[in-house]
Amino acid sequence: MLFTHDLRVEDNPALTEAARSDRVLSLFVADPWILGRSSRNRIAFLTEALAELDRELRALGGALVLRRGETVAEALRAAHEVGADRVHVAEDVGAFAGRRARRLRGQAAHAGIEVVGHPGVTVVPPGAVTPSGGGDHYRVFTPYWKAWEAAGRREESPAPPSLRPPDGVGADRTPYPDPNREGLGVLSPERLHGGGDSAARMCAWLDEGIGRYDGYRDDLAADATSRLSTDLRFGRVSPLVLERAAYRRGEAGAAFVRQLAWRDFHHQVLNAFPALPRVDYRPRSADWRDDEEAFTAWAEGRTGVPIVDAGMRQLLQEGFMHNRARLITAGYLTRILRVHWKRGADHFHALLSDGDLADNYGNWQWVAGTGNDTRPNRGFNPVRQALRYDPQGEYVRRYVPELGHVPGGAVHEPWKHPGVAYHPPLEAPA
Template identity: 60%
Template sequence: MPTTVVLFTRDLRVRDHPALSAAAARSDAILPLFVLDPAVLGRSARNRIAYLRHALADLRASLRRRGADLVVRQGDTVTETLRAAAEARAEAVFLSEDVSLTARQRVRRLEGARIEVRTFPGVTVVPPLEITPSGRAHYAVFTPYWRAWERREWRPAVEPPERFALPPGIAPGPLPDQDLDRSGTGSLSPHRLTGGESHARRRLNTWIAEGIADYERYHDALGAAATSRLSADLRFGCLSPLEVASAAGACEGGVPYIRQLAWRDFHHQVTAAFPDIARRDYRPRDARWNDDEGALAAWREGRTGIPVVDAGMRQLLEEGFMHNRARLITAAFLTRELRIHWRRGGDHFHRLLLDGDVADNYGNWQWVAGTGNDTRPNRRFNLLRQARRFDPQGDYVRRHVPELARLDAADVHTPWRLERTPPGYPAPLVEIEGGVSRPR
């Protein structure tokens, strides 16, 4: 059979990769391709680019163990894919289905060329828009989606091809080096995770063996670090979300974690129906927003004077990651207390997050801001109650805000009440007493 190109995008693995397995069943030769597209890299976080470099090296090693290789090209993704296909005399391009505007435009452009194009599941547990409510294009509320998602029979995971070959005469091309990290947005976080399927599978195995049983009890505890830390591995597809869900389903206490994977699928099906999720209100509220560049800068730097907010923002800078509860708190502070537009916050997160994903990042920001899929758009968050409930001993704050490291649990969340505030720590941008905030 003729050669098939498998275009890797957000699916940098060989296990449970339906497009790769289908190509191996169809063709004698496969051209596994990844394109370093300057247009995409230029708006990607430097943290994600660093993760990507390691993930590509890991993927190449896996493919070489199977007798093939990863072909790496640079340039416009569609142009380079069609060029590689012509060079290999390929008759088809297989790739995983995705929901972002970039992904959808890529498929449309490929379909406009004289080559067969097929998309496959693999980015989510349940393919976007495979579950739809009666009379509507997608689910706008999570709970009914979750009920339908639970009832859905999942596809079987597919085994990776044991052996396959590149078409003759194809030069794999060099992997990117550390110079690539200079492109992109934001800064490199010193304590970020290393990318790649082999690293991701070790993290998954550790999580299943040692962490998931306590997830329901401790996942909101900021100081406990009791979450899976698999979000970047899922974002790059170094882990199959279906395999993660299946592994969790085999564990006692796995359902609360599976519910979070369903939330991820939920945001993807919303984005499939509303691809402008990163730019426009999903549900316009006619909200009035402030343009306070000084307050925005203080929030970005973790210098708001609200310890739990500053701890979350500094974790983001240090790790390219933020605890999910802290994401909610920091987003609520920006949009509900400072009244700064959700897009400014979402863009900042996207410039730094290892797991920065259009559907999840902006879907969650709109949920917090009241313009998205929250059924209570006027929801308010009591920041002190959140801090004391989810960081009762102040461990999370002291870990990330060293100016407050010597304060005890009674004072660490309210340093402005002390007779002398800790040296170097700012006064709060807003006054918060009894859950009521007022601009200073």
Template identity: 55%
Template sequence: MTVAIALFTADLRTHDSPVLRGALDSADQVVPLFVLDDGVRAAGFVTPNRAAFLTGCLADLDRALREYGGRLVVRSGDVVREVCRVAEETGAGQVHVAGDVSGFAQNREERLRTALSAARRELRVHEAALTVVPPGAVTPGGKEHFAVFTPYFRRWSAVGVRRPLAAPAKVSVPDVDSEPLPEASGFAPGRPSPELPAGGESEARRRAEAWLAGPIDRYADLHDDLAADATSRLSPYLHFGCVSAAELVHRAVGRGGTGAEAFVRQVAWRDFHRQMLADRPVIARADYRPRGDRWRADDAEAAAWREGRTGYPLVDAAMRQLAEQGWMHNRGRLITASFLAKTLYVDWRVGARHFLDLLVDGDVANNQLNWQWVAGTGASTRPGQILNPLVQARRFDPHGDYVRRWVPELREVDGAPVHRPWLLPDAERRRLDYPEPIVDLDEGVKRFRRARGI
């Protein structure tokens, strides 16, 4: 009886799972394996928020596999050592895994291939498991990746979307030992954000069904409206692979309409960043387009930014949402990143690390390259653009509802002063216990432009 291993990484689902399907098609029995990898922990990616979400994902994956007659096998330690150990224990001839793009993932894949080959076993990498269009599937003439989104999106759209794979009817697992399903507190000490969403494929599919049933139709009109909160909220589930990006796009394209088109475009940005990182893993740390920056190191200002105490209500509201939910509205991400990297002129890596510490959807490709895009060191075609938080407030939170939700000190303030509390009488300002602005916006703009020579 033949055995294959389906090694789950960032694809924690049974629907539209090329890894699980590939393993099932290649052998009589399959070991659905997840390794609590020491390397991931050492790299600083096991934070309280992601650990709490991950434990929900694994419990839900195990439940689903049991419905098909199988179960999830959990090991901990070095991923290569544990995969090889399970292969030896079960006689597995193949290991199936999703292709991924970070330097860590590429190194893991190469180590797995080398170790398995030495044992005369085969590694099968499924490049289409985590993206809609795999990295390298579309390239510009003479180059290995697109550096501008619009031409990439045209080529990406022309590829077409593969049909989603059905969930398996049956999963037969050989006799092999497993550790208990982990608890978040066991491998990521610390308290997670109080309003984290529930992890897992079941919740992902429930949210996707609700999104595709109607709210997606208004996405083009409302996706930047901070108070409306009208985005899909599917990013954590995409990051952990609880729902397939290809399936979401397939269904959105089938629904049609301007909202679906706008949503598909945002999913394409995810693939765009992945094809860049796949080609240049170093840009997870280094500037894609260096600007010769001499970043300011101001610990007090960086701390005020992290704590949502900058004195600019829209910036502070977004930062407090991040702390409370482990998630932030995309428009808020742009505004807070611009404020740190350009208005304060603090190294974007300081902000990117804080986001990775708290975001449940903290994806290396999206997070790091979006930060560089805003900082003007990435793929942006407008590297000198600065987002003024007051202008952004007027456009995307005109009535102050978003600010009032997340900055309780300003909840009773009526009208425009909710975004400009320094306009209030002195006595009222003191009563609010809200900080003065830590920087003059005009001075911040001048400082940034001097630094960049623009």
């Protein structure tokens, strides 16, 4: 059982099927190439997730074997050691995941080992629904959403009643990935993702948070989103289980389920267009500016536009940013400063604890007008957005403390607060 983005025991189709064998080796490979390109906050979350997974496997009689190296090589080495004739793995999307899957299948076949792929990373597997008029994926969300709602769902996979690992298999004393390597600091678990384990976070959200989601999800100060994006990104929470549980909340859960559909939508786009993190999905003529000063001011949260600076400082402080703030800050960089979307998306990816390729780069291209938005010229006026979604300025004052003395919505007036060490952008908001 090769764990990747499905670090859970409950509703894990790959693990359920692997457990039908007499013995199961539960393996995670810490690939230095991936870790070297991961944010320190993602590595911190991964470390906790692996420890949680190991505890769950031990409760069933198994244990997590952790090895360090290139994933395909280490997986096949482990398979040879125990005489395994089959490798079970969750199917993933993206250029790297695709190359890894092809290498694994090719090299395993050469060694007489079968590789079995399973769903579980999304609610509806990428490619399971396609446009009736032709094409391998949906390019617009609304028709995808309708097809997604009507699509059948697999049955939830029960956790194995027990696991029996092969004899003599150890973890090689490989330490968990170290988020503090090279002196990098990480946020505390409470600042990173609220603390507690993933199952507890999901239950708390369903019992206490989802009822106010539809009314307050865009209220920046209310912070009423689920904060489960990192749990979903690493597969600590099953998207299928979460969807079904949200549906059982009736109308209160419907708006949240739609966001899970958006997540699946971006995954099926990335599956069909693996170059999404690097190349315009829909090329358009844009006069991008190579403005290092403007980009640095944006990245450091000192543009002079309070709502933009608040969002960017939340990202720096928490490794997370409210979804509405993500739209506002991305729109400011691409539409007003005219800096290329990839620079902003890469900056987000370098700091976010969720850092999902499909969601991050898909949403950045959507905002920039090069992605799946049917209105590529859509704009995000940051001042209007601030007055609408942070009318009393609570969100801004939370993350821009030097504006704490400014009352109400007046906090959103850019560049008008004496004594504030802002560096105004080169262009005013449209």
